[in-house]
Amino acid sequence: MTRERSDFIRDIIDADLKAGIHQKVATRFPPEPNGYLHIGHAKSICLNFGLAAEYQGTCNLRYDDTNPTKEDVEYVDSIEADVRWLGFAPSAVLFSADYFGRMYAWAEALISAGKAYVCDLNDEEIRAYRGTLSEPGKPSPWRDRSVAENLDLFRRMKAGEFPDGARTLRGKIDMASANMKMRDPLLYRIRHAHHHRSGDEWCIYPMYDYAHPLEDAIEGITHSICTLEFENNRDLYDWVMEATGAAAASGHARSPRQYEFARLALDYTVMSKRKLLQLVTGKHVLGWDDPRMPTIAGMRRRGYSPEAIRAFCDLIGVAKANSSVDIGKLEYCVRDDLNQTAPRVLAVAAPLPFEITNWAELANVEGIGSNSQVVLDAPYWPADVGKPGSRNVAFGATVLVDHDDFQESPDSDFLRLAPGRTIRLRYAYCVTCDEVVKNADGSIAKLRGRVHPESKAGGKVAGGQKVWGVIHWVDAATSLPAELRVYDRLFSVAKPEEGGGDFLANMNPNSLTTLRSARVEASLATAAAGSRWQFERTGYFVVDIVDSKANELVFNRIIDLGQRTTKVATADAAAPTAPTAPTKNAKAATRPKSKSPQEFREEARKRDPGLLAEFDRIAALLGNNTHDADLLAGDTATAAFFAACTAGGAAPATTAKWMINELPRVLGDAELASTPIDAARFTALLQAIERNELTASAGKQVLAELARAENQSTAFAELAARFRTSNDAGALDASIAAVLAANSDKVAQYKAGKTGLIGFFVGNVMKANPGADAGAVNKAVASALAK
C-alpha cells in the first residue's frame, strides 16, 4: 500500500498485518458523552476513522458511558453529529452501557476465579491502603474473603442492598506493584443514579479500566488507540483482557492492544473539557458553538470546513512527544481550503461614500438613465482558481469604499486611495479622488471625484496617469446592510494554562468585534446559511447559521486573508512570541527522586559480596576499567555470562565491549536468559571476530541472527560462513563500480561537495558484500570517487 503519511501507529499496523497477527484493522473512537467534541478529538477521529479507511477496516463510534452522573443525551447527539459532519461514517454506533450485562458476568467469573473481591473500605481508607508513588501499598483487610462470600456480596451490590460508596469490587492483583494502577484497582462502584441509556436498571457501574478493555474485546477491536496519559493504564488493560479472556469469549482470535499517542494542544486556546465547560457556564463565551471555541461545533459555526480540519489533522501528524501546535497551521489549512472553495464577492466593512461628480458623463457613455446603475459582470473566481461563474453587480452615482482604503496624508507604503490619486474599483472603473468632504468635527464625511468611463473592465485611463491599486467597493443604492462579526484569538497568550494563574485572566478582551454598519453587494441577499464567501481584500466570511436572516444578514469572519499589509505589521507579527519561560510544574517538584541504574547496580553489590568480588575481578581483568566492570557486575546473570565467555576463551576486552555495546541492542527489553543467545555461541562469535574471520559489522549481523528465536537451531558455523570476511578485491571493486554507476546523480552531488553521501555508497556496497571489511570499502569507495 502506498500512503503519504507515516507514523508509529501505521508502522505497528503494517507490521501486524505483515506478520499475520491481524487480517483486518478494527478501531474505535470512544468519547465519554460529557461534553462537546473539540479539535483535539478531531485528531483522534481522523486517526481512528482514517486508519479504518486506509486499511479497509472498520471504526466504531462508541460512547464510553460508564459514569451516569456526568453524562447526558445532549452530548451523545452532538458527538455523533460532529463525527458525521467531519466526514466520517461510523461502522457502528455503540454504547458501553449496552455491554453492562456481559461485563457483570465477567466480573462474577473473575470473583469465581479468585481474581476479584468485594472490599468494604471507604474511599479514604482505600487511598491510605494504596500507598504512595515511592512506597508499596498494603492489602485490604477484605482481600481474602471467600469466593462464596464475594459472590454473595457482589450480587447484593447489584441488587441495590447497599448505599453509594459502601462497597466496591476490586481486582486482586498486587498492592505492592510499582504501577499504582495495578494496586488492586476498583472494578465496580455503587451508584444509585439514572443512566442516560440504561435508565435505572443498574446501580453498580464498571470503572473505565475494567470496562474499556472489555468493550474493545467485545467489538473485536485490533488497535485500541488512546492518548499518552493512559500509558500507566496499559498494564491493567492487559490484565483485564487476560483475566477475563474476553476477546476469545467474544469470538475474536486476538486480544486488542492499546497504543498511546500525544494529544493535541493548540496555542492560544484551551482544550480540556473542564475548562471549556467553565467558559460556557461562566458565560465567557456564547455557548459550546461560539465561533471562538475550539469545539467542532464552534469551528463549524465559525465557518471552518470539515476538509480544512481534516487537512490540519493530516498536517500535524501523530507521534508520542508532547507538543503544542502553532495555531497558524490551522489557519493555513483553513485559508488553503477557502481559497479554492469560497466565491469572491464585494463587501465594505466601514463604508465611506465616494460621490461621482461626472456621473452624467458615464451614464451617457453607458447609455443609461441618470437615476439607474451600470450593471457590471463580475466573475466569482480569480483566474488562478479558474472556476466558471459570475454575477451582476450594480455601479451607481455613489459607491461605498472602505475607510481603511483612504488616507488623507498617505504613509509611504500606503498603496491605496488618497487625495488626487487614481485607483481602480474592482471589476469596474478607475476613479480619481478630487475632494475630501468633512464633518463639523473634522472627520471625513465623504469623498468626491471623477470616474474614467474608458477604464471599464481593465481599460487604460485616458490621461495615462498612475493607477495606485485596486480596491473593493459596493454600490450605495443597491447594497445591503449586514453585521460582520470579526473574531480574534480567545486568549491573548500562547499558553493560557501556564503560569499557575487563572486561565480566564488570559482571555483576550477583543476576541469579538461586531461591525454593524457594513454593506454587502446585493447578490448576497440569497446567500444560504453556512455558505462561505471571500469578501475581496477583507477576509473569508460565512453566513451565520444561527443569527443570520433574510433581511438581517450576519456574517462571521472565518479568517483574514493573511495579508502582510505593511512593513510595520510584519515587524509586529515577527515580534517576540514572548519566550515563554519554562514554568515549573508544582506537581513534578514534589515527586521523589528515583534511583539511577548505576545506584541499583551498586546496591546489588553491597547486598551480594560474591558480586562485589566479581566486580573487582572483572575490573582487574579489564585493566582497572571500573566503568565497564560496573556494567558487567551489576547483576549476577550478567556477571556469570561474562565469566562464562572469558572462561570459554574469549578475550576479556572484546567480551566487555560486545556485551556492553552490542548485546543490549539485540536483546531489547528481553532478559538475557530468555533469548537463544547462550555463552557458548556468544563466545564462538567473539573468537571468530578476534581471529578476523568476521568483521565487526558482520559480527553484529550474526549476533542479530543469533538473537532470533527461530534461529535457535541454526548452527553458529553456518551463520559465520555466510558472513565470513572476504578479501576478494576484484569482486569488491566491481561491486563499487556497479553502485557508483547505478547512482550517477549522487556521484555528481558527492563531487559537488556533498561528502556525506559516502555513507550511502558504502552502505550499498556492504549490502551486496556482507563479508567485506567496511573500513576498506570506505577507503576504496573514496578513492573510486576521487577519480
Add this chain to the structure above:
RNA sequence: UCGGGGAUCGUCUAAUGGCAGGACAGGAGUUUUUGGUACUCCUUAUCAAGGUUCGAAUCCUUGUCCCCGAACCA
C-alpha cells in the same frame, strides 16, 4: 519501591546504524484588476558529555530538562 513515557529547524513532523527530508512560520523575488493565490530561491535543527562503529539523530553509559501516575473520573 518509585514506576512509565519523551526531547530533531521558531513550530509540527520524517529519517528502523548509511543523503538530517517535508510542511508551517520568516526573508527575497516573479506573476497578478485581491498587499490574496501560484511559482522560484533563501535562512534555520539532532538536549549535553563520554563510549561502540568504517560510519551514530538512531546502539551503550552518565547527566539535564519535560510529561504522566497515589478519583468510588475517563
